Amino acid sequence: RRGMESLSPKEREWWKPIFRAYLETPAWQSKSSKPYALDLPANTEQMCAAQNELEIPDLEEAELLRAECLSQPFMPYIPLQEPDFAQLRDLSVILSASMDDYGKALVLAVYDMKRPQDLTQACELSQEIWRYELVTDVEGYGRNALYELCEDQEIVDTVDGFVDWDSFGRHMLEADGLVFTEHGYVRLSDPEQPDMEQTMSCG
Numbered sequence: 001r002r003g004m005e006s007l008s009p010k011e012r013e014w015w016k017p018i019f020r021a022y023l024e025t026p027a028w029q030s031k032s033s034k035p036y037a038l039d040l041p042a043n044t045e046q047m048c049a050a051q052n053e054l055e056i057p058d059l060e061e062a063e064l065l066r067a068e069c070l071s072q073p074f075m076p077y078i079p080l081q082e083p084d085f086a087q088l089r090d091l092s093v094i095l096s097a098s099m100d101d102y103g104k105a106l107v108l109a110v111y112d113m114k115r116p117q118d119l120t121q122a123c124e125l126s127q128e129i130w131r132y133e134l135v136t137d138v139e140g141y142g143r144n145a146l147y148e149l150c151e152d153q154e155i156v157d158t159v160d161g162f163v164d165w166d167s168f169g170r171h172m173l174e175a176d177g178l179v180f181t182e183h184g185y186v187r188l189s190d191p192e193q194p195d196m197e198q199t200m201s202c203g
Helices: 009-015 044-054 085-096 101-114 119-127 138-150 153-162 165-175
Strands: 019-024 036-040 063-069 132-135 179-181 184-188
Touching: 019 044, 019 085, 036 044, 036 085, 063 085, 085 119, 101 119, 101 132, 101 179, 101 184, 138 153, 138 165, 165 179
Parallel strands: none
Antiparallel strands: 019 036, 019 063, 132 184, 179 184
């Protein structure tokens, strides 16, 4: 991992840990009375260091005592009562890859709409995030909707000063089946095929 000072603001956001996993093995118990804490996502060097400290060839062999979410925006949405290390590891990578403004808002909006009941459901939603569409520009949506209705930009420009675009936009969004969340309006758009290079799996 490069030094944090050499990263751009967006890269620093990407590298921020999302979860902390507390792991234990018999070998580690002989060294410390506290569980081994590993922040996720972790790079290869950090994973190898954890394997060496815990004296296991695969981190999934360690006992996962508990986990916590370190990312404030995701805390209300990801249940961690019975965490699975493989799911936790993979979800951290998927969420980190969505850290641009739109991707993060989309994930949060889908979580807000669906309210996953456990880590498995949170993983499944993250794998299918490509199926959803997010709208945050309510006024712009209203203007586009009116243009599609009349197909005349001159009419849109003429009524511009007389229309409450926010109210009209919300009305059209709801009429088109989008659901309001704290992070924007979202709906299942369900394209025929996902972008296979961007689709990842959990566990």
